[in-house]
Amino acid sequence: MPKMIHQRSMKANKPFVIVNCATLQETLLESELFVHVKGAFTGATESRMGLFEAADEDTLFLDEIGELTINTQAKLLRVVQSCEIRRVGDNKAINVDTRIIAATNKNLVAEVNYFVPSTIDRETRGHSYFD
Numbered sequence: 054m055p056k057m058i059h060q061r062s063m064k065a066n067k068p069f070v071i072v073n074c075a076t077l078q079e080t081l082l083e084s085e086l087f088v089h090v091k092g093a094f095t096g097a098t099e100s101r102m103g104l105f106e107a108a109d110e111d112t113l114f115l116d117e118i119g120e121l122t123i124n125t126q127a128k129l130l131r132v133v134q135s136c137e138i139r140r141v142g143d144n145k146a147i148n149v150d151t152r153i154i155a156a157t158n159k160n161l162v163a164e165v166n167y168f169v170p171s172t173i174d175r176e177t178r179g180h181s182y183f184d
Contacts, residue, residue: 058112058154070108075117079125086138087128093142105138108151119157119164 074082088103104113121129132138133153137146 054156067111068108069112069114070104071114071116072104073116075120079122082121083125083128084141087140089141090143093140097142100140103138103140105132105149105151106147109149110151112152112154115153115155117157118155119159119161 072082072085077085084103086104088101088106089097090100091097115129132149132151135146136150137148139146
């Protein structure tokens with residue numbers, strides 16, 4: 054279904070970036086989504102582009118979003134609200150225009166004590182539209 058949504062949109066000729074949130078540990082998932090600048094920590098020998106940047110003006114499909122930790126949910130919510138990301142070790146924000154499609158096999162409303170209520174609200178209202 055997410056691929057079909059993408060293919061039938063005005064962004065169909067642009068990349069469709071897929072992330073399976075259930076298969077990545079929290080730190081690796083955050084590293085893939087937001088990445089870092091050179092020198093941000095030991096071993097950061099070069100700056101990298103994150104998946105939000107790769108999907109700028111494109112579509113980012115977050116599969117199994119119900120597996121996100123509270124910490125990662127908060128960071129994702131910030132991106133949804135502000136349309137910007139901040140690489141680890143960088144003090145400037147980068148604007149992103151990324152359409153997010155999310156899916157899960159969990160009932161997020163039933164898990165409201167675990168899943169941040171404001172994230173559920175934004176995922177179930179107002180942000181489900183077609184270009």
